[in-house]
Amino acid sequence: MYEFTYTTQAPRVVFGAGSMKLIQQEVEKLGARRALILCTPEQKAQAELVASLLGPSSAGVFDGAQMHVPVENARRARKHAKECGADCAVAIGGGSTIGLGKAIALESSLPIIAIPTTYAGSEMTPIYGITEGGLKKTGRDARVIPKTVLYDPELSMGLPVALSIVSGLNAIAHAAEGLYAKDGNPVITLMAEEGIRSLAKGLRAVKMNAKDKVARSECLYGAWLSGMVLGNVGMALHHKLCHTLGGTFSLPHAETHAIVLPHALAYNSSVVGDAMERIARALNVESAPAGLYDLNEELGVPQGLREIGLSEGDLDYACEVALSNPYWNPRPIEAGPLRALLQRAWEGHRPTA
C-alpha cells in the first residue's frame, strides 16, 4: 500500500549535445546581465569558452575552485563576484566547482547556473560542503540549488575514462540507496532504477570508447536522475560508511563508494527485497550485490579497500567510528555484522547475498 510525501525543488534542466551554447539565453532568462564563470585551474579553457559565448554578459573567469571547497576559496570567490559586479554565476565542472557555486549562493542571493562535466550529481541537490580548519562541514539549504542546469554530454568527452567510471559508480550508489530510503517515494524509485540502468549501460560503453557521444549522453542522463535521488531522499549505511572511511582515513571518495556499495547492499539485502530486485533488473543480473561487484570488475575499478590505502589494522577503528554515530538504516547496524562487512570490503571478495 502506498504512503508517501513528495515535495521537490529541482532546477530547470536543459539537456542535449551542444546545450552549453544556450548559456547566453539562460543567463537572460534569469534576468541577469553579468555572469562570473567558476572553474578549477584544469578546466580554464572550457570556462573561457563559456566566457566567449557570453560576450559582454561575461564578468570574467574565477578559476580557484578546489576539491572540498576550502572556506578561504569561497570567501575569495564571493568577494570577487561582488567586485566585478556579477549578478549570477556559472559553475562549469564537477562536484568541486559546483560546490564553490553553492558556497557563494549560501551567503548571497547570486543565482547559479551549473554546467556539470562529471557524473557526481551535486547540481541537483540542496547539499553543500565547506572545509574549514581541515574539517568539512555539510548541510542542506534550498538556497544552494542551482536555478538552471545545462547538461551537455560533449563536455564530458574529455573526462578521463577512469574518472568517468568512478564518478558514475558514485552516482549509482546514490540511486541504489535511494531505493530503500526512509523518506522514499514512487517517483524517486522510478528515477533511481532508470538512473542505475543508464549509468551501467553508459559506463560500459565509455570504457570501450571514451568519445562515444551516445554513451556519454546515457551516463549524463543517469547522473541527472541519480542526482535527483540524492537531492530528494536520505541515504543510509553505505553513504555513512563511505563518509567515515573518507573522512577518517582520507580514502579517495569515488573509489571508496565503488568498493563499499556491493557489500553495503549485501548487508541490507535480506530486508529490502524490492530494492534489490529493482537494482538487479536495472543491471540485468540475478543478484544486486554480486551484479555490482561484477560491474566494478568489468569496469576495472579496485575491488578491495586494501588496494586504495586502508590497512587491515584500521578496520576495528573504522567500525567503532561508524557505530559511534547512529543513523537510520533499513537493517539495524550491529557491531559484529558491520565489522564482517568491513573485512569483506577490505579483502575485496564477491558478496554472496
Ligand code: NAD
Ligand atoms: P571534481 O569536481 O573534484 O573534479 C575532479 C577533477 O576533474 C578536477 O580537476 C576537474 O577540473 C576535472 N574535471 C571535471 N570534469 C572534467 C572534464 N569533463 N574533463 C576533464 N577534466 C575534468 O570531481 P567530482 O567527482 O565531480 O566531484 C567530487 C566532489 O563533489 C566531492 O568533494 C564530493 O563530496 C562532491 N559532491 C557533492 C555532492 C552534493 O550533493 N553536494 C554530490 C556529489 C559529489
